[in-house]
Amino acid sequence: MRLRHIEVIQALLQTGHLGTAAEWLQLPVAEVESTLRDAEEQLGFMLFSSVRGRLHATREARELQIEIAHVYEALEPVQRLASSLKQYQAPPLRIICTAPLAHKLLPHSIAALRRRLPDTPCTLLTQPTRDIVKSLLLREADLGLSLHDPDHGDIDCQTIAQGKIQLLAPHGWLQPKQKYISLQDLAGQSMIGLEDHDPLSPTLENKLHALRPAPVIHTRVQTHQMMRSMVEAGEGLALVDPFTALGARTAELDACPLAPAVPISLYALSLKNAEPSPAAQALLDIITEQAAAMLAN
CATH class of the missing domain: 3.40.190.10 (Periplasmic binding protein-like II)
Structure with missing residues (x-):
């Protein structure tokens, strides 16, 4: 199956109508119908049956729908990166933190970064420390923030603030x-x-x-x-x-x-020997300042 086949099947699963799917894909109806027939011919079974003007997915199509959803999930980061390259000529800054830091510290810090670098796209996620480490190792994140030292040989762990329970x-x-x-x-x-x-x-x-x-x-x-x-x-x-x-x-x-x-530290986590981008370094400096001010108050 080609990606065009998958796009047409997904559109038909969502709309149930050739004309609506064609509008969604911005394609002629004849091209959508031809692509569907080509996909069915390659697969060797029908994907949709027509009942009173609507297309109903067959059992095989419904089973394919699960895997098609996985394809779209895998494509989403590629689409985001392509969009960022087009708009900003730079990939988004990906930050992952543990839940306590997402309430005030990170929102205030990212807002301050936005004033300094207005065109830098950011993605903020919350995960437990063990998952932050996995994301950094897979290069799915640029910077991690946690209240726990993961003590991992491939992760650089820098103390940037200290407080008390x-x-x-x-x-x-x-x-x-x-x-x-x-x-x-x-x-x-x-x-x-x-x-x-x-x-x-x-x-x-x-x-x-x-x-x-x-x-x-x-x-x-x-x-x-x-x-x-x-x-x-x-x-x-x-x-x-x-x-x-x-x-x-x-x-x-x-x-x-x-x-x-009972002391507690705020740690900045990054992949060891990885050079931070200017945006990541700027955000880390802001987080350090913001954390110190918040804990002092």
């Missing part, structure tokens, strides 16, 4: 102007748990389980942002990264770091 609590739970809270003060408290695939989770939970009485965890969630949402809903307390805790008081939550502090 924060306690989030309903408004009024902390004393007025309280700047820190002892881990012992969490003994017996109702808390939100984090799934153990998070590298920081075992360390914190071991500390909490050592308390007497141990905190009570009825609910576990997947991300720090979900933990914050559960605190806002009154489900209990949560220990989160400092980026998730940003703006807590505006949201009528109490927030403060633990004492002794």
Whole structure:
């Protein structure tokens, strides 16, 4: 099968009508019909049957539809790259970060990059750290950002900011102007748990389980942002990264770091020995500045 065959079959699957498919493809109806017949001849079976003026997909066509969808998914990055080369003469800047960084840090940083480089296209995705590493190794991303060091031999890991784990609590739970809270003060408290695939989770939970009485965890969630949402809903307390805790008081939550502090770092991940593009380096500089300002506040 040729790509033209696939385009015609996809259009007919979507529209069910030769004329509409021809308009969609911007082709003469006769050419669409001829391409369909050619595809059926090559395949050796019918793809559509005509019932009252509409084309109905055969069982074979419906099975082909699944693989055709995969073809279009594979073509999408090529089309995006071709579009960017035409418009900007540069490929898009592809950034992948873990979920806590996608809430405020990356949107503000990309907005600042847009003011500096208005024509640079950007793609922002969120993935766990292990998947960020895979994307970098496959050269599907230019820059990764995570709160965890993947400790991978082929990945360059640069610390660009440091903060402290924060306690989030309903408004009024902390004393007025309280700047820190002892881990012992969490003994017996109702808390939100984090799934153990998070590298920081075992360390914190071991500390909490050592308390007497141990905190009570009825609910576990997947991300720090979900933990914050559960605190806002009154489900209990949560220990989160400092980026998730940003703006807590505006949201009528109490927030403060633990004492002794539990440090956490922001890492920039890239493929080892890969030279960053000017846009990637500019964004990394902006992220470093933005992160420092956010954590200072």
